[in-house]
C-alpha cells in the first residue's frame with residue numbers, strides 16, 4: 001500500500017519520466033498534478049490515471065497537499081513552487097537541475113528548507129548509477145593513492161546545463177569537499193538567451209583548487225572536440241584522475257577504471273547512461289521516502305550537497321567577470337551574473 005502521496009509539478013518530458021518511475025515504487029502514489037498548460041495536464045492525468053489536476057500550485061496545495069512534490073519545470077519556475085510547497089508542509093521535494101539560475105535563488109531554497117524542515121533534493125540522478133558509486137568508492141579506498149589532478153570535461157550547451165551534473169559528480173568523487181578557490185574564464189553570451197539554455201555562459205574554462213595538492217581543470221565547451229562517437233549533447237561527460245600511485249577515469253558511456261602502479265592490467269567496468277538512467281531515477285526517487293523516514297540518513301542528492309556545487313558554479317561566473325580568482329564562500333550577487341552576460345555580449349558585439 002502506498003505510504004506517500006506524491007505530486008508532479010510540470011507535466012513535460014521530465015515530469016513524464018518521473019511519473020513512469022513512480023509507477024515502479026509501490027510505496028509512492030502519484031496523487032496530484034499541476035501544469036499551467038491545461039491540455040498537457042489533462043492528457044498527462046489520463047495517461048497516469050490521476051484525477052486531481054491543477055493549473056495553479058496554490059490551488060493544489062490548498063486542496064491536495066502531497067507528502068512529496070516533484071518539481072519538474074524549467075528553472076525559471078523553481079524557487080517559487082518549492083518555497084510554496086515547503087511552507088504548505090510538504091515533507092520532501094525534489095527539483096530538476098539546475099537547482100537555480102541566480103545566487104539569490106539558491107540561497108532562498110536553502111533558507112526555505114532550513115526554516116520549514118522540508119527536505120529538498122536536486123535531480124542529480126547519476127549519483128545513483130552503480131558505476132559512479134563504484135568509482136567514488138575505489139577513489140576513496142585509495143585505488144590510485146592521493147588524488148592530485150583531475151580533468152573534468154563536458155561539451156553540452158551551458159555552464160548550468162551539463163555543468164551542473166559535472167560539478168555535482170566532481171564533488172561527489174571528492175567526498176563532498178569544499179573547494180578553496182576557482183579561477184575561470186567564460187565565453188558565449190548566446191547561452192543567456194532562453195530558459196532552455198539556463199541563462200549561463202556557453203563555455204567556461206576553470207582551474208579549481210582544493211585543500212592539499214589537488215587541482216581540477218574544468219573544461220566546459222560547446223564548441224570543443226566532443227567525446228568521440230557521441231552524438232547527443234547530454235552524453236559528453238569525462239573525468240580523468242591522476243593520483244600519486246596511478247590513474248583513473250570515468251567516461252559516461254565508455255567505461256570507468258583505474259590502473260595503479262605495478263598493476264599489469266586496469267580494473268574497472270562498463271558505463272552506460274542508456275542502461276542505467278531509469279534505475280538511477282527509481283533509486284533517487286525511492287531514497288526520498290527513506291530520507292523522510294530517517295532524515296539523518298542524508299539523500300545523495302540533498303540540497304546541501306547541491307548547494308556546494310551551485311555556489312562554485314556561481315563563483316566561476318564571478319571569476320569570469322573579474323578575471324580574478326574567486327574564493328569559496330565569498331558572496332556572489334545576482335548583479336554579477338547580469339554583469340557577466342553584459343560583458344560577454346559586449347565582447348561579441
Ligand SMILES: NC(=O)c1ccc[n+]([C@@H]2O[C@H](COP(=O)([O-])OP(=O)(O)OC[C@H]3O[C@@H](n4cnc5c(N)ncnc54)[C@H](O)[C@@H]3O)[C@@H](O)[C@H]2O)c1
Nearest residue numbers: 010011012013014034035036037073074075077096097123
Ligand atoms: N536530470 C536530468 O537528467 C535532466 C534531463 C533533461 C532535462 N532536465 C531538466 O528538466 C527541466 C524540465 O525539462 P523538460 O524537458 O521536462 O521541460 P518541458 O518543457 O518538457 O516541461 C516543463 C513543464 O513545466 C510546465 N510549467 C511551466 N510553468 C509552470 C508553472 N508555473 N506551474 C506548473 N507547470 C509549469 C510546462 O507547461 C511544461 O509542461 C529542465 O530544467 C531541464 O534542464 C534534467
